[in-house]
Amino acid sequence: MRIPLSILDLAPIARGETAGSSIAASVALAQRAEEHGYARVWYAEHHNMPSIASSATSVLIAHVGAQTRTIRLGAGGVMLPNHAPLTIAEQFGTLEAMYPGRIDLGLGRAPGSDQNTMYALRRDPNSADRFPQDVLELQGYLTGATRVPGVDAVPGKGSDVPLYILGSSMFGATLAAALGLPFAFASHFAPRLLANAVAAYRQEFQPSEQLDRPYVIAGVNVIAADTPAAAQANLEAVRRNLAVGLFGRGQSYSDELADQLLAQGAGHHVGQMLTHTAVGTRDQIGPYLDEFRRFADADELIVAHQSATTEGRLRSVTLLAEAMDAVPAA
CATH class of the missing domain: 3.20.20.30 (Luciferase-like domain)
Known part of the structure; x- marks a missing residue:
């Protein structure tokens, strides 16, 4: 079980x-x-x-x-x-x-x-x-x-x-x-x-x-997808969303704004927030979460x-x- x-x-x-x-x-x-x-x-x-x-x-x-x-x-x-x-x-x-x-x-x-x-x-x-x-x-x-x-x-x-x-x-x-x-x-x-x-x-x-x-x-x-590339693309989209949501101060969303915020320091904060994140395919995320369960x-x-x-x-x-x-x- x-x-x-x-x-x-x-x-x-x-x-x-x-x-x-x-x-x-x-x-x-x-x-x-x-x-x-x-x-x-x-x-x-x-x-x-x-x-x-x-x-x-x-x-x-x-x-x-x-x-x-x-x-x-x-x-x-x-x-x-x-x-x-x-x-x-x-x-x-x-x-x-x-x-x-x-x-x-x-x-x-x-x-x-x-x-x-x-x-x-x-x-x-x-x-x-x-x-x-x-x-x-x-x-x-x-x-x-x-x-x-x-x-x-x-x-x-x-x-x-x-x-x-x-x-x-x-x-x-x-x-x-x-x-x-x-x-x-x-x-x-x-x-x-x-x-x-x-x-x-x-x-x-x-x-x-x-x-x-x-x-x-x-x-x-968890960011699970059918291919490693799709999972990494989803991760990058999530990082951008977090950067604009937390540090955008109501500005209209754009990838350019998100990347600018990430480069100016938001990236460190977002990275800390996502410390415990399983990213990858079905075969990759299972072992990660088993290890996390033991750690936690x-x-x-x-x-x-x-x-x-x-x-x-x-x-x-x-x-x-x-x-x-x-x-x-x-």
Whole structure:
């Protein structure tokens, strides 16, 4: 049996595409993942980013859920400081009522936005400091053991939607360990502390009603294609997209602008983000990911299939599943 594989989908809006076509692509991606035995698809909350269509995470999950049958769907994650815990409990309680046994709720404390967007969200600048307490409040609503007298989440109460702590630092690792929750590390874009965070999480883990032993999900990028040349071409397109998205300051996309940004320093930053990236054919990516799994000491891999086109992402989903079928689980 292979290690569980999951997908992180940002619902990217590719060049020349619209939010509508991006969402349709996310449906197709989840259907392809379901067909090939992936465990789950998660959607990440971001705001004010013209290339990402997953801002209304729970709405997107509901749409994809209606067009899939068995695959788990969830947030990877909801940035809880942007929201009242009761609101998130009601949203994900509603999703669990609609799709029983298929809903996950990953939680992060990052803003998922810039300072002006934080204002537009009416976010309290100090809200991240309350993240541990907000997680416990949210957990209480979902388990039916509310921490706010007289207030229940309806739907949501007693739904027991499983919680996951997301992070890219030691904070998330130690919090997940203290609360006895699964820990998902964002090594697909912030790899530096992966080994230290996972080691601390496993060492400090305290069993809980949800989880009796540590469970680690590690993020990794995959660019799989039928030929090495096609995979390398996809990698170069991804590097350009990241450079313009992160450093383009709203400028119109062009290959010339992207190459200029990469040459001026964005290339180093993009390279760091893509530290853990499997690039190549089916036969090449399987061994890479097996080695990464061992390095990350992961129980599950959550994959960002990076490609500039929907067709490329769908093909990557298929090739990865075929590759990992040939790699025995540890």
